[in-house]
Amino acid sequence: MAGNIRLEVVTPEASIVSEDVQIVVAPGSFGEFGILIGHTPFLTTLKLGTIRYKAADGVEKAVFISSGFAEALPDKLTVLAESAERRRDIDVERVKQAIKRAEERLAAKKPDINFEKAKAALSRALHRLKLAETK
Amino acid sequence: MATLKEVQIKITAVKKTKQITKAMNMVATSKLRGAQQKVEAFRPYALKFADVLGSLAEKAGKEASPLLIPREEVKKIQVILCTSDKGLCGGFNSHLLSMVEKFAKEKSGQNIEVVFTNFGKKGRDWCRRSGFTILGEHLGIVGAKFGFNIATVAGQRTVDGFLDEEYDEVYIVYSKFISMAKQTPVIQQILPIQPIGLPEKKVEDEETPYLAEHICEPSTDELLGDMLPRHIYVQLYSALLETSTSEHAARMTAMNNATKACDDMVDTLSLAYNKARQSSITADLMDIVGGAEALKG
Numbered sequence: 001m002a003g004n005i006r007l008e009v010v011t012p013e014a015s016i017v018s019e020d021v022q023i024v025v026a027p028g029s030f031g032e033f034g035i036l037i038g039h040t041p042f043l044t045t046l047k048l049g050t051i052r053y054k055a056a057d058g059v060e061k062a063v064f065i066s067s068g069f070a071e072a073l074p075d076k077l078t079v080l081a082e083s084a085e086r087r088r089d090i091d092v093e094r095v096k097q098a099i100k101r102a103e104e105r106l107a108a109k110k111p112d113i114n115f116e117k118a119k120a121a122l123s124r125a126l127h128r129l130k131l132a133e134t135k
Numbered sequence: 136m137a138t139l140k141e142v143q144i145k146i147t148a149v150k151k152t153k154q155i156t157k158a159m160n161m162v163a164t165s166k167l168r169g170a171q172q173k174v175e176a177f178r179p180y181a182l183k184f185a186d187v188l189g190s191l192a193e194k195a196g197k198e199a200s201p202l203l204i205p206r207e208e209v210k211k212i213q214v215i216l217c218t219s220d221k222g223l224c225g226g227f228n229s230h231l232l233s234m235v236e237k238f239a240k241e242k243s244g245q246n247i248e249v250v251f252t253n254f255g256k257k258g259r260d261w262c263r264r265s266g267f268t269i270l271g272e273h274l275g276i277v278g279a280k281f282g283f284n285i286a287t288v289a290g291q292r293t294v295d296g297f298l299d300e301e302y303d304e305v306y307i308v309y310s311k312f313i314s315m316a317k318q319t320p321v322i323q324q325i326l327p328i329q330p331i332g333l334p335e336k337k338v339e340d341e342e343t344p345y346l347a348e349h350i351c352e353p354s355t356d357e358l359l360g361d362m363l364p365r366h367i368y369v370q371l372y373s374a375l376l377e378t379s380t381s382e383h384a385a386r387m388t389a390m391n392n393a394t395k396a397c398d399d400m401v402d403t404l405s406l407a408y409n410k411a412r413q414s415s416i417t418a419d420l421m422d423i424v425g426g427a428e429a430l431k432g
Contacts, residue, residue, distance in 0.1 A: 012283040
């Protein structure tokens, strides 16, 4: 490996990750892609999922993101996500509550609920839970 | 003697008011700090977003998204009005509202219907009083803690409504934070999206020609179509942040002035009190001296 690439994960509310990493794997909307140093400039949308990366010291880490987009430059990968959470920051209890809430809302089948929204919330929460449990 | 007592009561009352205004000033100060931190946290995202969007917009076609196309006939517009929930912040809300009033009058004069979405209670109350249609109201957000999802939800609704042709233009009215002493009301058109210019070239950009040879996935147009609604959320979020910061700054200034005014009042009243006391003492002395003189005979 020629060296490390800088990974920045930024949300409107905070900067979640800012470190040098060996490799990043991110969920592009056309499929997962891996980024190493020296990548051709590249711009893509991201879907809900997990960004996995290997830190400079070889530790594997993961960050959950809801949709966003990523820009790769030869020495830097910037991810702009609407929300993001490191694996160790995920609050399992809260996620479980969110799942319960979303399921209840979906099961209620009331006309005034936004079906799509509840479904999106559910899949977000499930994703988080899955990530938190693969520690 | 009654006046002495009265003045004293008044002094106590003013001092109590001063305690309150001072406390409010301190609360506003700490909230302002929080709001400014949020603005700081948002900056990296906003800058990067503007960078990418600007260069994408340059490459994409003019009609890549319906959000870019101005309507031929504008019959109805929506105004997203950001004000505070609470008062006691000087001319903050009235500055915003007087500008909106002028704007709405101008548009009504052109036979354009104006409808409102309100962030903040003061704006909503004004809309009710003036008899405007209110599409939606979000209270308890401006000046409080809120996340980006607030902007996403409200922005989504705005974009949907625009695409369904419920309205032909959307404006946002908010207070721009310039300095502690100055907050300016601003009207900004957010839909249809105005042609997006590249942010000002920075020195470092000249060395690395920016985004010239990016591979885009999906295509540039699709990517832009995906980013434009987010552009609305970003604008909305930043407007809300600005308004919150401005509100706290305005309240701080107003409360600071009020505290000073209380000090002045206490000074004036103390002077009046001392004068009244002195004159009553003098009168008493005169009585005694007069009495003694009379006894001497």
